[in-house]
Amino acid sequence: MPNSKYLIFLGCAIPYRVAAYEISARxxxxxxxxxxxxxxxxxxxxxxxDPVSHETMLILAARNLALAEQQGLNILTLxxxxxxxxxxxxxxxxxxxALREQINGHLKESGLExxxxxxxxxxxxxxxxxxxxxxxxxxxxKPLNMLNVAEHxxxxxxxxxxxxxxxxxxxxxxxxxxxxxxGATCLDYVDETECCGAPSVGVSDKVALQLxxxxxxxxxxxxxxxxxxxxxxxxIMYDTNELRIEKMFNEVYGIPVLHYPQLLGLALGMTPxxxxxxxxxxxxxxxxxxxxxxxxxNEQ
Amino acid sequence: xxxxxxxVKDAMKEPIRASELDPKFKYQLIKLHGSEKLLKCFQCGTCxxxxxxxRYSDSYRPRTLIHMARLGLKDRxxxxxxxxxxxxxxxxxDRCPQGVEVASxxxxxxxxxxxxxxxxxxxxxQCSSVxxxxxxxxxxxxxxxxxxxxxxxxxxxxxxxxxQKSLKGVSFMKNMENKGENDAKQ
Ligand code: SF4
Ligand code: SF4
Numbered sequence: 349m350p351n352s353k354y355l356i357f358l359g360c361a362i363p364y365r366v367a368a369y370e371i372s373a374r375x376x377x378x379x380x381x382x383x384x385x386x387x388x389x390x391x392x393x394x395x396x397x398d399p400v401s402h403e404t405m406l407i408l409a410a411r412n413l414a415l416a417e418q419q420g421l422n423i424l425t426l427x428x429x430x431x432x433x434x435x436x437x438x439x440x441x442x443x444x445x446a447l448r449e450q451i452n453g454h455l456k457e458s459g460l461e462x463x464x465x466x467x468x469x470x471x472x473x474x475x476x477x478x479x480x481x482x483x484x485x486x487x488x489x490k491p492l493n494m495l496n497v498a499e500h501x502x503x504x505x506x507x508x509x510x511x512x513x514x515x516x517x518x519x520x521x522x523x524x525x526x527x528x529x530x531g532a533t534c535l536d537y538v539d540e541t542e543c544c545g546a547p548s549v550g551v552s553d554k555v556a557l558q559l560x561x562x563x564x565x566x567x568x569x570x571x572x573x574x575x576x577x578x579x580x581x582x583x584i585m586y587d588t589n590e591l592r593i594e595k596m597f598n599e600v601y602g603i604p605v606l607h608y609p610q611l612l613g614l615a616l617g618m619t620p621x622x623x624x625x626x627x628x629x630x631x632x633x634x635x636x637x638x639x640x641x642x643x644x645x646n647e648q
Numbered sequence: 649x650x651x652x653x654x655x656v657k658d659a660m661k662e663p664i665r666a667s668e669l670d671p672k673f674k675y676q677l678i679k680l681h682g683s684e685k686l687l688k689c690f691q692c693g694t695c696x697x698x699x700x701x702x703r704y705s706d707s708y709r710p711r712t713l714i715h716m717a718r719l720g721l722k723d724r725x726x727x728x729x730x731x732x733x734x735x736x737x738x739x740x741x742d743r744c745p746q747g748v749e750v751a752s753x754x755x756x757x758x759x760x761x762x763x764x765x766x767x768x769x770x771x772x773x774q775c776s777s778v779x780x781x782x783x784x785x786x787x788x789x790x791x792x793x794x795x796x797x798x799x800x801x802x803x804x805x806x807x808x809x810x811x812q813k814s815l816k817g818v819s820f821m822k823n824m825e826n827k828g829e830n831d832a833k834q
Contacts, residue, residue, distance in 0.1 A: 360784040363791065363803050371798060390804035391782035391811050399755055400762040400771045401820045402681065408778070411814055458813040507738035508749070517742055543700045543737035550770035551732045558704040
């Protein structure tokens with residue numbers, strides 16, 4: 349097992365309303381030998397403000413990079429939006445000297461400087477590149493071979509390829525491989541890489557929820573027992589809003605939506621309580637029964 | 649806001665008068681970060697046909713927005729409600745055969761609209777929250793305390809004073825200081 353050490357960058361959405369993701373990710377990473385250090389200070393990565401002010405986004409992201417550089421540690425994020433933003437800004441500012449000087453001019457006002465000495469990885473990338481999918485597989489004590497699930501990568505872990513580029517945006521494999529490492533089967537379905545709609549919430553809830561509904565329909569079509577996400581916003585769209593979508597479109601889904609580290613945690617022998625399953629909105633009762641029944645058969 | 653984007657649909661259909669065209673708009677755009685390749689667009693329609701938002705909106709069409717911007721229909725584009733519908737999924741950017749960073753062009757257009765004072769409330773709230781706490785959302789005391797019972801370490805502190813200093817030179821943010829919904833109520 350590797351002994352890697354990262355600054356954990358939580359972002360805003362996770363502490364605001366997606367605690368289960370953080371709880372399960374911390375437990376799983378500790379078990380797999382990834383050490384986490386807290387950010388000494390934090391501000392929004394900048395992405396939410398990019399639509400209104402690109403310059404503000406660059407400054408906010410560069411501040412975080414500069415703060416991490418002072419610690420001499422690379423960043424691990426749980427939110428693909430934060431990961432994408434920090435990666436993109438790091439690349440842009442390293443390549444464009446004039447822009448770097450301009451942004452550093454702003455940072456100087458608060459005694460900070462961007463140097464470009466660290467990198468950022470999303471949880472998924474750390475599991476793949478630092479821990480290694482084989483090591484994840486070897487750490488499994490309770491294989492989830494009784495489960496057929498579907499994955500949802502979301503947009504910002506994949507696109508735009510020019511800045512993110514660690515998986516194929518048209519046919520991504522990492523999350524699938526990590527799901528299969530738990531022993532579960534990962535099902536293929538229509539439009540897997542499509543957007544959950546979250547960024548349109550607040551501008552047009554109707555458009556946003558229709559996109560999420562499409563996804564739930566496609567996942568239901570292949571009889572997935574659960575949907576697995578790796579983004580706080582996607583999770584809100586499918587879990588927090590699932591009931592709302594059911595009411596709005598007169599549908600019944602009842603599809604549990606797990607954060608990937610919750611699924612992995614089960615396979616590593618942790619309990620649903622430890623992994624904060626009680627924080628999820630859609631009931632996981634039936635799913636956990638299926639896991640227990642399958643485990644009994646495995647023991648026989 | 650774009651829920652009732654009827655006005656925009658009409659604005660897109662309305663006949664174009666030469667007098668409303670800004671001939672230099674496209675040259676202004678290609679100097680801005682993200683829209684440099686705007687003129688390479690050959691109007692193939694890949695962006696619109698692969699856009700998930702266009703599927704559920706009567707009026708949001710990235711190809712049309714690109715075309716209008718190139719024609720110089722600056723006012724219509726910047727005042728269009730649908731501009732704010734893009735989900736920034738970057739599908740268009742990755743698939744454009746001409747390498748136009750479509751989603752970034754939309755972002756550039758939004759930034760220009762914002763400079764003219766057109767900013768949906770969600771963004772005003774987030775700007776003001778970042779300036780006041782460092783976080784994009786106001787995280788309640790209750791949540792902060794709950795972290796302890798959940799066995800989570802304390803949340804890293806925001807440093808609003810330092811954030812404000814870094815953003816002092818950004819004129820747009822100056823106008824956002826007191827635009828959040830919560831603050832307006834106080
Ligand atoms: S995909 Fe590219 S070239 Fe085709 S219409 Fe859209 S911006 Fe133009
Ligand atoms: S980034 Fe915006 S315009 Fe492009 S495909 Fe996604 S929603 Fe449509």
